[in-house]
Amino acid sequence: MNLKKFEGKNVLITGASSGIGEAMALMLARTSANLFLVGRNRERLVSIRKKCDNIHQNFSENQNLLDCSTQQFEVDFSDMKSIDEFVSTLVESYISFDYIMLNAGISQRALTLDTEFNVDRKIMETNFFGPVYFIKKLLCMHLTGKPVHIAVTSSITGLFGFPLRSTYSASKHALFGFFESFELENKHVKVTFLIPGRINTSISVNALTGDGANYSKMDDGQAAGMDANKCARIALRAIQKGKHRKLIGGKEVLMVYLKKYVPFLFYKLARKISAT
Numbered sequence: 303m304n305l306k307k308f309e310g311k312n313v314l315i316t317g318a319s320s321g322i323g324e325a326m327a328l329m330l331a332r333t334s335a336n337l338f339l340v341g342r343n344r345e346r347l348v349s350i351r352k353k354c355d356n357i358h359q360n361f362s363e364n365q366n367l368l369d370c371s372t373q374q375f376e377v378d379f380s381d382m383k384s385i386d387e388f389v390s391t392l393v394e395s396y397i398s399f400d401y402i403m404l405n406a407g408i409s410q411r412a413l414t415l416d417t418e419f420n421v422d423r424k425i426m427e428t429n430f431f432g433p434v435y436f437i438k439k440l441l442c443m444h445l446t447g448k449p450v451h452i453a454v455t456s457s458i459t460g461l462f463g464f465p466l467r468s469t470y471s472a473s474k475h476a477l478f479g480f481f482e483s484f485e486l487e488n489k490h491v492k493v494t495f496l497i498p499g500r501i502n503t504s505i506s507v508n509a510l511t512g513d514g515a516n517y518s519k520m521d522d523g524q525a526a527g528m529d530a531n532k533c534a535r536i537a538l539r540a541i542q543k544g545k546h547r548k549l550i551g552g553k554e555v556l557m558v559y560l561k562k563y564v565p566f567l568f569y570k571l572a573r574k575i576s577a578t
Contacts, residue, residue: 303535305333307542310370312398314338316379316433317405319346321503322455322496325534326403327372331357337372338399340388341406347374379406379432380424389439401541402440403453404433409505410470411519411578412512421514422469429473434480441491451492453541454481458499458554462561462568466577470509492544496537497558499551500527506578521578528552 308330315330317323319341327339331354339354341347354372375391378384407429410417433454441450459467460474478495485493506521533550540548549555557575560568 303329303539305330305335305538305542308333308335308401308538310334310336311400312336312338313401313403314340314399315403315405316340316377316436317407317455318350318374319343321405321505321530322498322501322533322537323403323405324350325530326405326538327354328357329531329534329538331355331372332361334358334362334370336370338397339372339374340377341374342376342378344374344376347376350374379436380428382432382435385432385436385439389436392440398448399450401451401453402437403455403541404437405455406432407455407473407505408470409467409509411466411506411509411517413466414468416512417469418513421510421512424514425469425510426473426476429470430476430480433477437484449490449492451494451541451544452481452485453494453496453537455496455498455537458497458549458551458558460497461558462572464572464577494541494545495547496540497547497549497555498528498533498537499549499554500524501530501533501551502527503530519578523554523576523578 313335315323315327318327318339327337337354339347339351351372351374375388377388408425410425454477456474456477459471463471481493485491500523506524509517511517528551536550
């Protein structure tokens, strides 16, 4: 896969300790991109950083790639103080980014009225307010005429509601409104919305139930979903081409078109399709 546009660029990846973010990082390690890996799990981040370094070393020897660096940062996007400390570190180091890939997020497996409000708030803090706060804090000092390309990982449930996902869906809907507005306000900002369906990651395992406990199960639909590496490959290609929106997934993405063109059939099917 040709990822020439990322050569020599500073690329920040949130949610890099697992899933799509991890897969993106390992693919970009095959280039001379400087990688800044962000996540909550320090052990996982250290492990992935080492894998990235090894991959880059092997590729640089065979393909004469430029030297680059990979750094990891432990950040909790549901905690504004954690974000403040991270941004301060970046400012003090005079680091700016060519690409910012926002993958961090947490899902939900509970009926709307069974979900405690503090759980709703935690999902919104992680999926929406965290990325918004981070971008506003960072780019207030960064947006000085240098172009920046932001890739926002939403979900097909960011385009419609779905059972057991009310707050998750709301948080993903909100990302579209905020980042599309932000892009329209700033000629130096490019945004690509990545819209995955069911991808084989641990997102269902880490999802929250109504009382805030981990769901701790792999959904059958998730297990049968697209491989995370394939998803990352499609996503990076879309970012490189500068696409505004990119649907990624299997037959489940047909629901997007049903909602748009045959809404009565969408509502009929959405009540019947397994949400787990």
